[in-house]
Amino acid sequence: MEQKFAICRVAIAPLRPAASDKAEIATQLLFGDAVEVLEEVQPWWRIRNAYDDYEGWMDFKQLIVVSHEEYLSAQDYKTLVPADVVNTVTAQDETAFYLPSSAVLPAYANGSCQIGNQQFKVSFDPYQVSPVTEEKITELAKFFRNAPYLWGGRTLFGIDCSGFSQAVFKLAGIRIKRDAAQQAEQGDTVNFLPEVKTGDLAFFDNAEGRIIHVGILLDQHRIIHASGRVRIDPIDDQGIYNPELGRYTHKLRIIKRFF
Structure with missing residues (x-):
């Protein structure tokens, strides 16, 4: 198959492990995400997301084919959307919502962006990512507070634990992988909980030793993570303690630092 590239044209597009609407949502593409097309079984395309190399199947009608240069x-x-509002982009009578943590706007200039042969009018001013600080990470993480948990989700309308950490870090200009186990292989190890700083990622494993959860440490005693919803819970050397359940829910495995 000839090499083909595309950009997501809708606000949220499900990415699935199989070419079927019945397959679970493994992750999501957001407006502006650039992808490489790996396989076609109409109406399904298997793609690789350029941002984190995540692969999956999606309906080709949610994409616009672009040149390699545009990709x-x-x-x-x-350049990203501000993490405070939901914005829109419009092409003729076609409108797409542009959510916080969406991709950059391709070929953005003078209030519009170009995707393939379509020009979208942009309803907001993108901002330039500034150097990350602990205060900025806290602000961005708390922006997602109370977003509902959704397996494979990456937005305010539903997000999973690693989608949450990836989205917050993306808005801060830090590029990390999609899944918790992948993220745990990145960054520098922090040996002890008292040594953590705001923005370190804490990872948690199951009985088999597999990384199954991740959260963002606010300090050595508090963690913000997606579990039922994006919430702040106490943490100690044993793991995350859920006051509502009156027990520990996640066993601490490793802590990593990314800035």
Whole structure:
């Protein structure tokens, strides 16, 4: 198959492990995400997300085919939507919502962006990612507070634990992988909980030793994570304690630092 590239044209597009609407949602693409097309079984395309190399199947009608040059230019990752509102982009009578942690706007200039042969009018001013600080990470993480948990989710309308950490870090200009086990292989190890700083990621395993959860440490005693909803819970050397259940729910495995 000839090499083909595309950009997501809808606000949220499910990415599935199999070419079927009945397959679970493994993750999501957001408006502006650039992808490489790996396989076609109409109406399904198997794609690889350029941002985190995640692969899956999606309906091709949610994509706009672009040139290799446009695919590469869409990977600047320096200009993002502000993390405070839901915005829109409009092409003629077609409107797409542009959510916080969405990709950069391809070929953005003078209030519009170009995707393939379509020009979208942009309803907001993108911002340039600034150097990350502990205060900024806290602000961004708390922005998602009370977002409902959704397996494979990446947005305010539903997000999973690793989608949450990836979204917050993306808005802060830090690029990490999609799944918790992948993220646990990145960063620098922090040996002890008293040594943590705001923004460190804590990872948790199951009885088999597999990483199954991740959260963002606010300090050595508190963690914000997606579990039922994005929430703040106490943490100690044993793991996350859920006051509502009156027990520990996640066993601490490792802590990593990314900035």
